[in-house]
Amino acid sequence: MKNIFYGIASYHRPECKTLSTLTKLGIPSNRIVVSLNDERDYKEYSRRYGKTVKVIYRPGNCVANNRNNLLEHFPAGSHVVILDDDIRGFKKYRANGEPLGKLWPIETGAELEKMIAESFEVAELEGIPFFGFYSSENLHMLLTGNFKDGVYSKDRIYQGGFCGFVIDDNWRYNNSYRVLDDYEILMRLWTKGGHTFRRNDCVAVKPKMASCKGGYYDLYQRGIQKKFMIKLLQDYPGVFTVKKDFSGLILKPTFRNKINRRPKK
Secondary structure, eight states: OOOEEEEEEOSSOTTOHHHHHHHHHTOOGGGEEEEEOOHHHHHHHHHHHTTTSEEEEOOOSSHHHHHHHHHHHSOTTOEEEEEOSOOOEEEEEEOTTSSSOEEEEOOOHHHHHHHHHHHHHHHHHHTOSEEEEEOOOOHHHHHHHHHHHTTEEETOOOOTTEEEEEOOSSOOOOTTOSSOHHHHHHHHHHHTTOOOEEEEEEEEEOOOTTOSSSTTHHHHHTTHHHHHHHHHHHHSTTSEEEOTTSSOEEEOHHHHHHHHHSOOO
8 A cells, every 4th residue: 555645735823733633643744744835834833843744835825825835745646635724533424323324533543544545546446636535524414425426426526625636747726716726626627527536434524614713714704705706607607506605516417417428538
């Protein structure tokens, strides 16, 4: 099995909860990299963590910059998980005889890496450049995904808080998106004829988007998500609809049917 590397994209959260979560699980520090795009952050994070994990820096103004910095840090063919900086833990979903199923904490790095390694095997077998895990603990959603599709859902929307990449030179996040770059890269892949998947039985536990201080909290409070949701609609017409409050998006069934009819390359 290839080593799995973990890249954390962080901004104005020097407590870096994800780093604490990974180290408590026993993930080796030499496989963790923290990426920053603010010089003040770089000084503070280096002071705190520079002796234990690799901290990298490139000036920028969005999370896409941090994510791309990580993608470009690792050699082609590497198995890399790109993570947000506010992940509190990981959970495994099981039916367990419950009406909606149940979530169980993942307590060891070995258990987490087994699930990630399985996902990378699927990605390489199917020629898929990147994939995601759930970032919601909503049991109704988890039950629906696992009941309808099984462990893997093809071409479903997922957030960028947990993304596995088989590193190559073809796929980078779009720096023109201050936010929603995680959705944009999915749209771009699908409209070019590619595919991805979401793993339905593993959850990266984190606060609701835009609810946690630090990061882009202030920008979200000023309505940045709506602005870039509109941009996404303009760039990818006919692909999705948005919720009335612009809190999320839904793939159009006609588009899902279209991408799933395309032959595999």
